[in-house]
Structures are given as C-alpha cells and as structure tokens.
Amino acid sequence: MTIPFLDAGAAYRELRDDIDAALRRVAASGRYLLDAELAAFEEEFAAYCANDHCVAVGSGCDALELSLRALGIGPGDEVVVPAHTFIGTWLAVSATGARPVAVDPTPDGLSLDPALVEAALTPRTRALMPVHLHGHPADLDPLLAIAARHDLAVVEDAAQAHGARYRGRRIGSGHVVAFSFYPGKNLGAMGDGGAVVTGDSGVAERLRLLRNCGSREKYRHEVRSTHSRLDEFQAAVLRAKLPRLDAWNARRARIAERYGRALGALPQLALPVTARWADPAWHLYVIRCAERDELRRRLDRAGVQTLIHYPVPPHRSPAYADDPAGAPAGTHPLSERLAAQSLSLPLGPHLGEDEARAVVAAVRATSAGLAAYPTGPAAYPTPDGQRFPLVTEKR
Template sequence: MKQIRFLDVGWTYQALAPKMDAAVKRVLESGWFILGDEVEAFEKEFALYTGAKHCIGCGNGLEALELVLRAAGVGPGDEVLVPSNTFIATWLAVTRTGASIVPVEPVESTYTMDPQKLEAALTPATKAIIPVHLYGQPADMDPIMEFAARHNLFVLTDAAQAHGAVYKGRMSGTLGHAAAFSFYPGKNLGAFGDGGAVTTMDDEIADKVRKIANYGSTEKYVHDSLGFNSRLDEIQAACLRVKLDKLDNWNWTRKTIAAIYLEGLKDTPLVLPVVPEHIQSVWHLFVVRCKDRDALIRHLAENKIEAAIHYPIPPHKQGAYKDMAGLSLPISEAIHREVVSLPMGPHMNEEDARRVVDVIKAFFK
C-alpha cells in the first residue's frame, strides 16, 4: 500500500530538478550571494504576481511581520489586534516590537478573524490590526479595512499561508496596507530553507522596511537608524523564481484535491472547511474538525496516511504567553482541540485524495 504523505517538500525539487540545478549553478557561478540580481528579479516578479507595487525579500515570515510593524511605528505602549487562532509567529512579531497583543476570536466557520469582534477589542492604545489568511483562505478584509479606516489603524495582513489566494478579485498581498509572506519550505511557494517577503503599495513603508532589514542603512556603512539583518538569500530567490512559475498550477492541484475531499466527506460527522463565494482559497491546509481527533489520526496512520494538527495549542495557552493563560477564548480553544489537517499538496493525485476519503468514511462506519 502506498504511503500518502501529509507533505512532500522533496517532491518539488524532483519535479523541477533541471531548472533548480541551473538556477543554483547560476548563483554559484556569479560569485554574488547577498542582495544580488536574483533577489531583485524575484522581488519584481512576486510584486507583479501579487499586484503589489513593492516587494521586499527578507529572512523569514516572522521577520516580515516584525519589519512592517516597526516600519509602521508600532512599539511599546501600542496595542495590536491579533487573531486568537493562528500560528504563534503572528503573536511573536507583535511582542518583539514591545507592543501588546489583544486577541480577537475568529468566525468559527472560516477560522479567520471576526470583523464583528473588533469594536469590543478597540482601546485608545490600538495602533494596528493583523488579520491572518489562515490555511490559505483570506480573512474578510472589506469590513476590517472599513473599521481600520474609521479608527486610523494600520492593517498588516499575515499572508504566510496564502500565496495566490484571492479576495473579491484582489490578490493576497494587496488586501491591507502591507502583507507579510513566508517562504518556509512547506508553504505553497516554499524555498529550500527560510525566506520571507513584504508586499505593499505604500512607498514609505517599502523604503522603511528595506532600511530596517539592512542594518538601518540605505548606503553602505552609513546607519542612520536602528535596524537588523533580514535578507532573502540569493540561492533561495533563484529557486523561488523557478517555483513561482509553477505556483498557479500547483494551487490548482490543491483545489482539485480539496474539491474531492469536500464532496466525498460531506456526509460524514466531520466539520468541513467553509469558503465564501467571494474568496478563492489556495488550500495551504485542508483542515477538518473531529470530536475524536486522536482516534482518526491513528486510523489514518494505520492505513499509511499521514495527518497533522494545525495547531494543537492556541497561542494564549503556550508557555511563552503564560501571562495570558487565564484568558477565556472559547472559540479558539474549541478549534484547537478538534482540528485535523488532511494530506494536501501538489505531490498528491486524485486517486490519493479518493483513498483518503474512503479511509475516513470507513472510520465512521
């Protein structure tokens, strides 16, 4: 019986090996490894892909978030509205600026930030909002942006899982004042190591992000502001350029698999993902909810199918945020108790997806 892997990063190299080898060789032969032609070309290509005016490569997704927050002037004494249901990097970026986190519960059906809960979270100290496009699905951005405009708040979208996602005809990366992407290997557009990027329409934010990410410098050995080192590597940029050409095709494969899951599992007790008509998810993850999660994962494993949990512990229950452990965030807590991520990625085919469906149906018989 074939093993159906939850994720297969190595497959992406095998599928593109000749082009990948040529890209890496091109960088090695150039002798230029930091902030060279490959990064510049990728930034232009990814900006064009997302529809953003600017793209700035950086070290990883967490740093992309932090860079934008710092460029927007977020710091000690400020509060940032952040989803209660997200990967901890979203929270860490706020903490690293010295600002305070104000968790906002999600819409339970979509898992993304609930715009209706923003008003109750607002205080005079609120400076910014970070909606997360979780699992590949954009948050409901229009009401969030309207709320932000009324209260003069900066909106940074966490698009780490949403490369190519669309909200009302607009691409992820252009839905807020700026967006942060991760190119962690498991992402829809993943490097072969760490990497990240910021996209924005705002000239001032773009200039500040570039400066902060390069030691606070725009001229070599001249540092007129505090910064740090967060740069996209030339080799990773070269590989990302190769993968960017395949991103839409690979996202289409994900959508095909998701469609098989949605149709095949609709009559099971699982709670399935809900995608509003105005959104095109790129299905970074296909997340269901199951009351007996552990038993389902064991059943899948017994049938050589890998599953995962995104995420088992909500941020406010992590040791890193033990001062928030007493918060009551029941929607997020319920989600984290039950979620299961089914295998998803371009390494799969339709036959694999149907087998996953059949094995899950057998679990409920």
C-alpha cells in the same frame, strides 16, 4: 501505501533542471546577498501580487515584525490578532515591544470577528493583523472599514495564502502584506524566507533599511535594526517556482473538491468552509472532529499522515504564561474548540490520484463509530450555543 502529509521534495523533482540551473547560476556569480536574483524576484513577486513593491526578508515572522516596525509600531502599542493562528503571528507583535490583543474568529472560523475587534480596541490600538488562515482569505472589507474609522494600520498575515484571491483581488495587493516562503508553503524556498508586499513606497524604503542593519550605504547606519535578508540562492529557487504557483494551486483545489464531495456526508466531520467571495489557495485542508485525536491515531495506523494546526492556542501557550496576552482556558472558547477539534489531511500539488482516493477511503473507514460532530456536518457551534450554516462550496 503510506501517504505523507506533504512531499516537499516533489516540487524540486518536477523542476529539477530549472532549479539546478538557477543554483549553479548563483554559485558561479559569487554574489550571494542583496544582488540581481533578489531584485528580480522582488519585481516578479510584486507583479504577481498586483502591487508596487516587494521587500524580501529572512522569514515570514521577520516579514510581520519588520512590517510593524516600518509602520512605527512598538512598545506601548497594541495590535489586534486572531486567537486561532500560528503563534508566529503573536511573536512578531511581541518582538516589536507591542502587545498582541486576541479576539475569536467569526463563527465560520475564517476571519477576525469584526464585532469582537471593535470591542477590543483601546486608545493604544495601532493596527489589526488579520490572518488568511489555511489559505482562505480573511474577510477584509469589514476590517478595513474599522481600521479607517479608527485610523489603524492593517498588516495582513498571508503566510499561507500565496495566490489566493479576495473578491477577485489577489492577496498581496493590499497596503502591507507579509508572506512566508518556508519550504512547506504553496510557494516555498529550499530554506527559510519571507517578504512584504506593499503599495507604499515609504514603507518599502523603511523595510529595506530595517532588513539591512539600518543601512543604505555600507557602514552608515541610519536606524537601529537587525539584518534579515533573503539570500540569492533562495531568491533563485523562488523565481523558478513562481511561474508554477497558479497551476500548483489549481491541483490543490481539485483535491480539496474531491475531499469535499467524498466526505461531506459523514456525520462525524465538519469540513472546511469556502466563502462566496473567496478563491482559496488551499494551503491546508482542515476538517473538524469531536474525537480528533482518536481519528488521527486510526489514520496513522492506516498509513495516512496528518497534522494538527494548531493544538495549543497562543493565549494558552507557556510562551505567554507571564504576559498580559496570555489568558486562562475559556477566554477564547471558539479558538480553543478549533484547537481541540481540527485535523489537517494530506494536501499538496503532488498528491497523486491514487493517494487522494486512499485518503478518502481511510477517512471514511476510520471515522466509522466515532461520535457525530456536536452540531452535525451542516452547522458550526459557537460559545453561546447558536448554530450557523457551514458551506462546503461557493454560495
């Protein structure tokens, strides 16, 4: 049995009739941009997120960049970002002319460390950009408190967190929250796409200008901008999928629970943390292993596909080699450790029972003989050598 990391086509096969009907509806309409399907999806997704406005755009990176632009952030400004994240978070900041300022996560790896955020603030800091990494919500309340004290904006990167909840609140109910609809996401299009959800009507209006060449009326351009528009076909596909999102997330959670029960005692691994205040979307199930690359080779030979999220921290990427945001090895040690040790196991709403059992059996077999995780499966190492308890179930 070969087990794919994710079967992106399975969602289409489950909803074939609905998606085919939606695509035919758009094709027959002759209206392919900024029309009825987009308006309906924006209304439905805003309601799903328990917020007032949704402005859909061409990609998740565009959602982040245009959010910052809508808040007036640009050249000379600084935005605090995680050191451990997909580089797209950083690139969106750089695209505005602002500078990403990186900090390591909290010891559990889940969120921007509030103490490090405070230390990173300068007179140029204009915003914080927490990431709901792997579908687990960032701990927002301490970050929102910092933002309030220093009059900073908060733009949430929710590219992996469709349907997650923080302290009972839906991710997406915040002030400015950016989503991606890349095909592999929990709510994925059949192409690229993104959206910004906000409760601020002024921000929403600026986003609509920014996504459409600065125009409300054809050939009248009020600001210099670009075009970044979710097309009608993608909006129709997302409308067909949105009613299934919570059920698909529940399937992901059941697989994550099975992995946790079956793999938690293995000394070679550290498993994902779930904070007591979080209901993750389980976009990814990321384990850590001191001999990550060897474990991945063994799993590949056993027919289990895995991925590494993300092997090169942004501050070590060639893209930032000549940028002040780039930094030498050791600058963000916890993020560098995560990049070297993290491995994502197959996880998706269409992973079958037999496949999940096979993944568990393969991980148990292939991890045998590997080095124990440096501080064991019940602790998480930090740069200063302290040890913090890991939690694999809600506290």
